[in-house]
Amino acid sequence: MEVQLVVIALGCFLASIVNAALATGGIYITLAATTAVLPVGVAIPLQTVLALPSLLGRIYLCWRGINWQIVRMFLPMAAAGSMIGAGVFVALDEGIIALSLGILLLALIWFVPQGIKLGDPRRFLMVGGLHGFFGTIFGVGLFLQPAVLRTEMTRLQITGTLAVCLLGLDIVKSAGYVSFGFDYAHYLPHIGVAIVASLAGTWVGGRIGTRIPEDKFRLVFKWLITIVGLRLVTKGAGLLFAG
Template identity: 30%
Template sequence: MLGTLLAASAAAFLLALLSAVTGFGGGVLLLPVFTALFGLRVAVPVLTLAQLSSNGARAWLNRRELRWPLVGRFALGAAPFALFGALLLAHAPLAALKRLLGVFLLAVVAWRRLGRPPGRPGERSFVAVGAASGLGSALLGSVGPLTAPFFLAYGLTRAAYVGTEAAAALTLHLSKTAGYAVAGLLSREVLLLGAALTPATLAGAWLGRRIVDRISDRVFVGLVEVGLVAAALLFLAGR
C-alpha cells in the first residue's frame, strides 16, 4: 500500500506541475495512472479530490490575474451539469464520448495552425463551455483540454489563462464532489487517498507557477497546443 501511495504521489506531483504550466493535462494523464493503481470506481473520485487541491492552488497563486466574469459565467453552466454527470457516472457509455472529444481537439489545433483560429468568444458563451465541461468532466474524470481553446481564443495567456481556467475548473470539481457524495462514491478509502495526495499536488502547482513566469506567450501557447494534441491522442486511444 505504501508503494502504491508513493507512486500515486509522484504522478500527482509531476502532473500538477504540468497543469500549472499549461493550465490542463494533469487530470487527463492521471486518470489512467490512478485507474491502474486503484480501479476506475475509486480512481475517478480520487482524481476529483486531487484536482480540487491542484486547481485551488493554481487559482490562488495566479489570483491577481483572474478574469472573474469568465469564472462566473463558466460556473453557471458547469455546476448543475457536473452534478448531473456525477450521478450518471455508473451508467453512461463513455468510449464514444472520448473519441468525439479527441477528434474535436485535433480539429481545433489544426484550425489554429492553419492560420484560421476561432473568433474571440463572448463572455456569455462560457456558460455553454462550462455546461459541456461539467458534464464531460464528471463522466470522464477530466476534460481540461476541452476548455483550453476557448480561453486561448478569448485572449488569455500565461498567469491569466492558468489562474482563470483553474478557478473555473474548481467550481465544477466542487459540484462533482457533491454528486459523488450523493451517489455514495466518497468512501473512507477515497477520502484518505485524496488527503494523502494533496501535498504532492500543492508542491507541483507551486513549482509550475514559477516556470510560467519565465516563458514567453508564444512558447506558452505552443506548449498548450502540444498538450491538446497529446490529450486528443489519449482520448482516441482509450477504450
C-alpha cells in the same frame, strides 16, 4: 496499496507542474496515473479531490489575473450540467466509460480545430453547461480549456480563471458523486499523498514555467495522451467483450 500511492503521488506532482507552468493539461496526467492503478469508476470521481491542492495553489499565485466575468458566466450552468452528468455516470458500465474516455482523449488531442476565438464572456454559459455535463461523466471536460485558451487573456489570466472555474465545478461534481453513493473516505490515503505531491508540484511549476519550450512540451504531451487514450480504449473494449 503502496504502488497505488506512489503512482498517484508521482502523477499529481507532474500534473501540478504542468498546470502551474502551462495553465492546463495536468488533468490528463492525473487521469493516466489513476486509471493505471484504480478502476475507471473510482479514478474519475477522485479527480475532483486530487486536483484541489493544485487548483488552490494556482488561484493563490494568479489571483490578480482572474477574469470574474467569465467565472460568473461559467459556474451556474456548469453546476446544472454536472448534477445531470452524475446521474448518467453511475448508470454507465465501466467498460463503456473507459472506451468512451479513451476515444474522447484521442479526439481532443488530434481533432479539436484550432484558431477559434471566444471573445464574448456570455458564450461561457453554454461552455459551462456542456463542460459540467461531460466533465462529470468522463473526468475531463471537452469545452472549458479550449474555450479559455481561445480568448485574448494572458497566461496569468488564463491560469487563474481556469483554476477558479474548475474549483467551483469540482465542488459540485464531488457532491454529485457522493449523492450517488461514492465514498471518498475510503481513499483518504490516496488523497493525502496527492495533496503533498500537488503542492510541491505547483511550487516547482510556478518557477519553471517560463523556461519550458512550449512547442516541445506540446509534442511530448500530445503523444503521452495518445498512449493513455489508446490504453483506455483497449481496456474498455476488453471489459465489454469479457462481459
